[in-house]
Amino acid sequence: MLTAIRGSLVWFRDDPFLTSGDDALVHVDDGLLVCRDGKISAVGDYGRLVRGLPPGVTVVHHRDKLILPGLISGHVHYVQTRIIAAYGRQLLEWLNASVYPEEERFADPSYARAVAALFCDELLRNGTTSALVNCATYPESVDALFEESVGRGMRLAAGKVLMDRNAPPELLDASPEQGYEESRKLIEKWHGVGRSLYAITPRFAVACTSEMLRVAGALWREHPGTLVQAHLAENRQEVAQVAELFPKYRDYVDVYEQHELLGPGAVFAHAVHLSKREWKRLHRTGSGVAHCPTSNLFLGSGLFSMRRATKPGRRVLVGLGSDVGGGTSLSLLQTASEAYKVGALDDCPMDGVKLFYLATLGAAKAMRLDGIIGSLEPGNEADFIVLDPAATPLLATRTARAESIDDLLFALAVMGDDRTVLATYLNGQLAHERDTFPRPEPAHRHDKR
Ligand code: GUN
Numbered sequence: 459m460l461t462a463i464r465g466s467l468v469w470f471r472d473d474p475f476l477t478s479g480d481d482a483l484v485h486v487d488d489g490l491l492v493c494r495d496g497k498i499s500a501v502g503d504y505g506r507l508v509r510g511l512p513p514g515v516t517v518v519h520h521r522d523k524l525i526l527p528g529l530i531s532g533h534v535h536y537v538q539t540r541i542i543a544a545y546g547r548q549l550l551e552w553l554n555a556s557v558y559p560e561e562e563r564f565a566d567p568s569y570a571r572a573v574a575a576l577f578c579d580e581l582l583r584n585g586t587t588s589a590l591v592n593c594a595t596y597p598e599s600v601d602a603l604f605e606e607s608v609g610r611g612m613r614l615a616a617g618k619v620l621m622d623r624n625a626p627p628e629l630l631d632a633s634p635e636q637g638y639e640e641s642r643k644l645i646e647k648w649h650g651v652g653r654s655l656y657a658i659t660p661r662f663a664v665a666c667t668s669e670m671l672r673v674a675g676a677l678w679r680e681h682p683g684t685l686v687q688a689h690l691a692e693n694r695q696e697v698a699q700v701a702e703l704f705p706k707y708r709d710y711v712d713v714y715e716q717h718e719l720l721g722p723g724a725v726f727a728h729a730v731h732l733s734k735r736e737w738k739r740l741h742r743t744g745s746g747v748a749h750c751p752t753s754n755l756f757l758g759s760g761l762f763s764m765r766r767a768t769k770p771g772r773r774v775l776v777g778l779g780s781d782v783g784g785g786t787s788l789s790l791l792q793t794a795s796e797a798y799k800v801g802a803l804d805d806c807p808m809d810g811v812k813l814f815y816l817a818t819l820g821a822a823k824a825m826r827l828d829g830i831i832g833s834l835e836p837g838n839e840a841d842f843i844v845l846d847p848a849a850t851p852l853l854a855t856r857t858a859r860a861e862s863i864d865d866l867l868f869a870l871a872v873m874g875d876d877r878t879v880l881a882t883y884l885n886g887q888l889a890h891e892r893d894t895f896p897r898p899e900p901a902h903r904h905d906k907r
């Protein structure tokens with residue numbers, strides 16, 4: 459099956475935090491992207507490549523649009539889709555008041571399935587083709603998400619949260635052994651099915667005993683190729699509680715490291731309140747972090763420092779995360795916009811190249827999936843998006859004045875949202891089209907309580 463798309467192609471060959479943006483960015487102004495059997499088979503200049511297409515192949519023309527790799531969210535909770543925008547609390551109180559009661563509802567497989575369907579559709583509407591996703595404690599909540607994502611052909615990494623203390627009893631794993639056994643069965647059931655990847659998910663050190671963290675480390679050792687995801691140093695009260703619960707450890711990162719949870723393929727969300735030592739350990743171990751600016755602002759958690767995360771000599775792999783429901787949008791364009799503003803406060807104003815890198819190849823590298831997703835290089839999976847620089851009158855006015863491709867990307871990152879995503883492709887196939895797809899149905903019919 460061959461697909462050919464014409465447009466202005468943009469992707470990354472290198473890390474713009476390490477090299478100049480010019481070296482990192484690839485831009486083919488009038489380009490052609492050729493996909494065969496779900497992978498990118500050729501990419502380059504339209505005039506050169508079009509002549510080599512076999513007869514009968516239809517070229518889809520997006521001449522005045524940008525084509526980029528599908529966006530990748532390094533951290534999000536599908537089970538919090540419906541409690542987005544819960545007013546007025548910081549992390550620990552918000553978890554108890556809004557998050558945990560909602561996650562209890564995911565014991566019901568039909569509720570879980572309906573929210574999973576909405577979540578997957580919303581990701582695609584926002585141009586997000588891959589994500590690292592927290593589910594609820596219940597294995598059924600993981601089944602629901604993978605059933606929906608496999609049906610759509612998405613590459614998601616996800617797992618059941620492991621938690622055995624400091625949350626309502628209905629939501630806790632009965633024991634670390636049960637958490638281990640349920641995770642192991644889910645890995646066997648889902649890891650490698652379609653494009654699914656399993657992510658071992660100790661929620662955070664506040665909600666996990668040392669035994670539970672040990673179980674998570676053991677699962678990762680025993681199942682190479684799976685990912686690890688957890689929350690790290692998001693909120694000052696949380697950090698203080700971890701110090702009380704784990705008094706013998708140097709700091710928060712040390713708690714995870716001593717339980718063998720650091721390394722390539724481990725992605726820690728937030729990383730707002732870290733010491734120099736902790737940044738160094740994340741760097742040395744090749745661990746990744748997810749920068750979740752809309753959530754850090756919404757929950758009053760603090761300001762992530764991209765300057766510290768990317769310090770020369772101890773650079774940590776960073777991707778963006780929407781962190782819905784702490785985050786306020788599933789759009790990684792809106793997330794990038796907030797990342798810019800948080801960086802501006804920290805004397806680290808990121809340009810358009812850096813912002814889109816974080817939402818594509820940067821996140822792929824943090825998840826150890828570079829070479830597979832996050833790029834338009836041949837051999838990568840053919841997940842890509844078509845962005846419309848004239849999606850709204852104001853955006854059209856601004857982008858018409860763009861001085862360079864970097865400036866155009868910057869305007870799209872700062873002003874863009876779901877309206878900017880004209881189309882989303884998975885495996886070389888159209889998965890969402892802005893102007894023709896029906897609006898998603900509201901989920902009220904599932905409100906039984
Ligand atoms: N820390 C532990 N659980 C969560 C969660 O669900 N959301 C956020 N933002 N932080 C957490």
Ligand code: ZN
Pocket residue numbers: 533534535689727781784
């Ligand atoms: Zn989170």
